[in-house]
Amino acid sequence: MFARVYSGALAGVDAYRVEVEVDCCGGIGQINIVGLPGAAVKESQERVRSAIKSCDYLLPPAKKWVVNLAPADTRKEGPLYDMPIAAGLLASIGYIPAGNLSKIWMVGELSLNGAVRPVSGVLSMTICARESGAEGIIVPEDNGAEAALVDGIKVFPVSHLQEALNILQRPESGKVFYGTTKHRYKTMASNVVSDLDFGDVKGQTMAKTAMTMAAAGRHNMIMIGPPGSGKSMLAERLPGIMPPLEYEEAVELTKLYSVAKEVDKKNGLVVSRPFRAPHHSASIHGLVGGGVVPRPGEISLSHYGILFMDEFTEFPRTHIDSLRQPLETNRVTISRSMQTLTFPASFVLIAACNPCPCGFKNDSVQSCICTSGQAMRYWSKVSGPILDRIDMRVEVRRLAQNDLLVQPAPHERTKWMKERVFGAIARQKERNIFDGKFVYNANLKHRQIEKVCQLTADLKSELVNAAHKYAFSVRAYDRVIRMSRTIADLRGNENIDRVDLNQALSFRTMNFGF
Numbered sequence: 327m328f329a330r331v332y333s334g335a336l337a338g339v340d341a342y343r344v345e346v347e348v349d350c351c352g353g354i355g356q357i358n359i360v361g362l363p364g365a366a367v368k369e370s371q372e373r374v375r376s377a378i379k380s381c382d383y384l385l386p387p388a389k390k391w392v393v394n395l396a397p398a399d400t401r402k403e404g405p406l407y408d409m410p411i412a413a414g415l416l417a418s419i420g421y422i423p424a425g426n427l428s429k430i431w432m433v434g435e436l437s438l439n440g441a442v443r444p445v446s447g448v449l450s451m452t453i454c455a456r457e458s459g460a461e462g463i464i465v466p467e468d469n470g471a472e473a474a475l476v477d478g479i480k481v482f483p484v485s486h487l488q489e490a491l492n493i494l495q496r497p498e499s500g501k502v503f504y505g506t507t508k509h510r511y512k513t514m515a516s517n518v519v520s521d522l523d524f525g526d527v528k529g530q531t532m533a534k535t536a537m538t539m540a541a542a543g544r545h546n547m548i549m550i551g552p553p554g555s556g557k558s559m560l561a562e563r564l565p566g567i568m569p570p571l572e573y574e575e576a577v578e579l580t581k582l583y584s585v586a587k588e589v590d591k592k593n594g595l596v597v598s599r600p601f602r603a604p605h606h607s608a609s610i611h612g613l614v615g616g617g618v619v620p621r622p623g624e625i626s627l628s629h630y631g632i633l634f635m636d637e638f639t640e641f642p643r644t645h646i647d648s649l650r651q652p653l654e655t656n657r658v659t660i661s662r663s664m665q666t667l668t669f670p671a672s673f674v675l676i677a678a679c680n681p682c683p684c685g686f687k688n689d690s691v692q693s694c695i696c697t698s699g700q701a702m703r704y705w706s707k708v709s710g711p712i713l714d715r716i717d718m719r720v721e722v723r724r725l726a727q728n729d730l731l732v733q734p735a736p737h738e739r740t741k742w743m744k745e746r747v748f749g750a751i752a753r754q755k756e757r758n759i760f761d762g763k764f765v766y767n768a769n770l771k772h773r774q775i776e777k778v779c780q781l782t783a784d785l786k787s788e789l790v791n792a793a794h795k796y797a798f799s800v801r802a803y804d805r806v807i808r809m810s811r812t813i814a815d816l817r818g819n820e821n822i823d824r825v826d827l828n829q830a831l832s833f834r835t836m837n838f839g840f
């Protein structure tokens with residue numbers, strides 16, 4: 327007999343439908359899986375046999391099964407087909423009715439005792455199931471909360487294969503899961519409170535000002551200073567002055583985290599703005615994404631949030647250069663032998679590093695022991711095109727003794743900084759709407775800059791002079807204008823004035839010997 331079960335597969339962050347076809351004929355108890363199965367899928371027959379036995383069913387020894395995963399021209403990876411294969415085998419010999427298999431999708435890994443283990447990408451697969459017209463989807467219990475974010479489809483979370491089989495026989499008996507609605511999300515998001523405050527960081531007024539600019543206009547920044555000057559502390563506090571994620575952003579982010587298997591199984595939804603800080607020893611796949619089963623990397627997991635790269639110059643050159651495309655297009659493309667995948671990656675890059683290999687160039691207390699050759703080699707990893715995409719270079723100096731005793735002023739605390747940032751974002755939201763979509767200052771396209779960032783003739787000629795003096799690229803020229811727009815928004819100015827432009831220029835042209 328023939329049976330068909332519907333399941334899903336991932337292509338990047340989105341899912342497509344996979345039909346698990348099972349045919350049973352006379353033979354010697356073999357299960358053959360075809361349709362480009364990866365190693366984990368090939369091995370599933372052993373798990374499936376044991377799991378079926380644990381539900382007190384016995385596969386007849388004088389039968390042979392062929393399992394086809396269609397479409398047959400895409401590679402199927404991961405153990406998520408265990409549950410649909412088990413259901414297909416049992417339906418093909420008439421042990422369970424095949425009727426409901428056409429309406430209810432299944433995904434889930436099985437353990438030998440029939441327990442159902444979580445898999446990645448369940449949110450995207452549930453969306454795909456709904457769009458394909460399915461009435462329900464059976465998912466592992468631990469993935470229930472994320473699947474239930476999708477409206478218009480019944481989500482049945484199960485912890486054992488037997489429960490799944492019961493649901494296929496009588497769908498009305500299964501418990502249906504309801505997830506976080508848009509309404510509940512608002513309360514959840516407003517409950518996200520960080521105990522990190524910019525007031526904990528003494529001194530560093532300039533760096534804090536730059537942080538408000540990064541948060542308000544989504545500008546990238548590099549902090550340069552000796553070890554222990556507070557660079558990491560500053561970066562960690564940046565999400566605290568950014569607005570909470572919108573519900574739609576949270577769902578999009580959850581899709582990425584679901585593919586990376588990092589979703590919180592209780593809430594099922596990513597509610598806080600990401601702050602990712604990969605170590606410089608991270609692999610290139612870990613940073614930009616990829617691998618045998620393609621997963622989003624740190625840059626995609628920082629989508630809508632912060633990518634903090636401490637010890638920036640310690641990252642391999644290939645890693646640093648791989649940021650070029652995502653910094654420009656807000657997405658990353660991963661080419662593989664059989665397909666090209668794209669993951670979103672709209673993040674604010676906050677890089678930090680020492681000024682030289684020993685860390686004490688320009689330091690007020692310790693003297694630098696590096697030769698000029700060593701210092702040049704140190705900076706050579708950070709290529710021009712990357713620096714070109716970083717709007718702010720900020721010096722974070724060692725604190726003077728006095729700074730340690732003085733409490734930061736109120737406007738250097740998170741509460742006040744946040745207010746300024748929110749004000750600047752509100753101004754952008756009134757102005758930067760193109761084709762119905764809001765664009766942050768840092769992401770304005772060249773055409774859009776001409777519309778919303780007009781400079782007077784005087785300011786334009788000042789900028790042209792500066793561009794000539796510092797050998798700006800066209801990109802850098804535009805970036806200075808975008809940065810000036812953010813400074814004007816923070817100061818409440820309708821038009822960019824000389825102060826705004828000069829401050830933007832001073833951030834870009836600060837010279838650290840590179």
Ligand SMILES: [Zn+2]
Nearest residue numbers: 682684694696
């Ligand atoms: Zn040095």
